Amino acid sequence: MSSEEVFPQPSSSPGGPISREEMYAEVWRLPMTKIADHHRVSSSFLARVCTRMNVPRPQRGHWVKLENGKPSPQPPLPEAGPGDLQVWRRGDTLGAVSLPVPKAPAPRKIRPEQLRISRSRQHPVVVGAYEVFGQGRVIDQGFLKPGKQRLVDVVVTKPQLEPALKLANQLFLKLEAAGHRVMFAPSDRTYARASFDEHEHPPKKPRHRHPALWSPSKPTVVFVGTVAIGLTLFEMTEELEARYIDGEYIPTSKIPSQQLRRLSSSWNWSTRMDFATGRLCIRAFCPYPGADWAQSWKETKQSSLRGQLDDIVQQLTDAAPVIVRLVEEAEEQARIRQQEWKEQMRRLEERERIRRQSEARDQARSDLLAVIKQWDDIKRIQAFFSDVESSVSDLPEAVRCIAMDKLAQARELVGELDALKALLEWRGPRDRL
Template sequence: MSSEDVSLQPSSSPGGPVSREEMYAEVWRLPMTKIADHHRVSSSFLARVCTRMNVPRPPRGHWVKLANEIPSPQPPLPESGPGDLQVWRRGDALGAVSRPVPKAPVPRKIKPEQLRISRSRRHPVVVGAYEVFEQGRVIDQGFLKPGRQRLVDVVVTKPQLEPALKLANQLFLKLEAAGHRVMFAPSDRTYARASFDEHEHPPKKPRPRYPALWSPSKPTVVFVGTVAIGMTLFEMTEELEARYIDGKYVPTSKIPSQQMRRLSPTWNWSTRMDFATGRLCIRAFSPYPWTDWSQSWKESKQGSLRGQLDEIVQQLTDAAPVIARLVEEAEEHARIRQQEGMEQIRRREERERIRLQNEAKEQAKTDLLSAIKHWDDIKRIQAFFSDAENSVSNLPEAARCIAMDKLAQARELVGELDPLKALLEWKGPRER
């Protein structure tokens, strides 16, 4: 093989392992089809691998331009982000990636000029969400429940859908401007969406809700460094006195006084019901298991949160070291629990081993005593036949023939007498 042929071959081993850096170098040196053939996968699958590794690929027409000596720019390899695949091997599931240890960046004060954003720009997490939410069914209190679950974590009524998505979009863009990545939770580890009470003033005793509010399949998270912080934007509810009018409950405060006077106290009575307030709440939480941290920002009046977004970005940035410490403590406790669990298993297995060992000894002893008894029985029977044969020899011929015939029948009835057979069939404790 010539040196030119060697240079046109991928440098990595067929099937991997291939690091991000190696994959980046290969896809910009050789066409995807050649690299895919080298690793014995399809080019479309290799494209998915590059996406999971956050490795930029040459655009369409790149190799044609190079063949015609036309420049085609090559972007640099971006820094590895949360959830990015670090090493790939053929046969690996693309969801399985190395589990990074959350680490917060050095605390810093974010300057207001850093958080200036374009009002027309839309964050990828929010793009397309309005149409899906709008087509969702409406449940109690008017909350929307879309058919899809891979959506931005927004729980609101239809009138507040547009304001909520605009608020989420502004917050996400400001977080990105501060250097924090907003995305759906990746698959590098377990990220759980924390439950919440939508009441503006949660009752002392939580009440079950049916049907349940919509929840996404993956939480929406912002990465401050490599520390994930979950975010939910929801519309709050409040408990009000209500009357049942024309097939629905209406807050008493919204019923005109003239209509109230016409209501019959016999057929219409007041009760207390939950109603959407039209005011939003941004709730941040730790998505890591066994960590309890959350913080909420509530609107005192509609639209008041828009003026607090810069402050919220700073507070989320400051919260990252707190969450990182909680995760470290939780993982240490999990490690201790795992060690304790393994020690319990070891002790249980040791107890079981000793029990089986003692059981084997007892059974071996019982079987040995049985073999000894069987030996004694055989010796006693053999002694009987030996004495009988000696005694028969002294009888007259006619009686001796009868006695010998009887002894033959007796031997046939008793069968083979081998005292060593029982000993050879016996199993000692170490054989069990």
């Protein structure tokens, strides 16, 4: 039996537009290759479209199972979330689209029982991160710098990698349990990762760090309603007195006192250096350009962040209206700046128009005076030639021939004498704009 007899034709128009609901219906009714051929795109590109639409696709072997009478579950279409594409047509880019100002949900108190999670479950944002981070190179203070950038926003040393990812996983699962979606920032608008100072007690004057700490290509965000809040988990550093021993700096507090006494008489020196503390910090920030908001939760020697996660979830939920207000203010300021810029451009263009008009008028006047002077020269030359011609007639034949020959040479040398042509070639002020 041919594929045409087994599968019907897609119901959508070739190339779209096709809604999210229609795409979901088609990918569970027909193989991806058949839908892709219908829309004249590759099946891999259509898979990207489904990802942008947040449309679940059949797993490998789905159609074979159905053909053999075996069950293959079909998950429901999830509700559209922030950044999900609603309608697609062939030729559309899968990049940013204009979205309204985010809206926060109604304030609510999250009950502790809502935040119970499975300790064995891994959040999709964290899956596979341990292996990639573990293979990264180690930079100053032991921080990991993986080669891949599309990773969960975690900046730690190798000893703290596993605890940090476990903490991030628990936080993300609790946020999801509270109804907030955690993901890599979508492409529906600009989401910027805020910079941070990894010092436990940041110095008054920011320090330039080289090499720079690792940073992801897309921030990790949680959506409270449609409000995005960026999340970074990093290991803090502290400044300690250190001694240079065997090619490396070691905190003086970690050098045994007996060894320290021996060092005091040998060739070495002490300085102050930054060292990773092993303590973590969760930092939330506003990823919308122009809106400045951030909040941090730090581990201390007496308390870990694990016991604060429920409170952090509640505080992030409560922060959404604050961020919305800041975004509205930032967008209003951006709108005002845009209007001011347009007004400034209008004034510059008006000044330029007046300048060009004045310049054209001055140049036209100068050229007209040159035409008039040329007309005056023509009149004088013509009067000269006329006077010569009238005087030649009284000369003897031989002299008259010489005079007429020289007159002809003079006319040829001067060229055409046409004042009207010079005026017609003159460009007035309006012709110059």
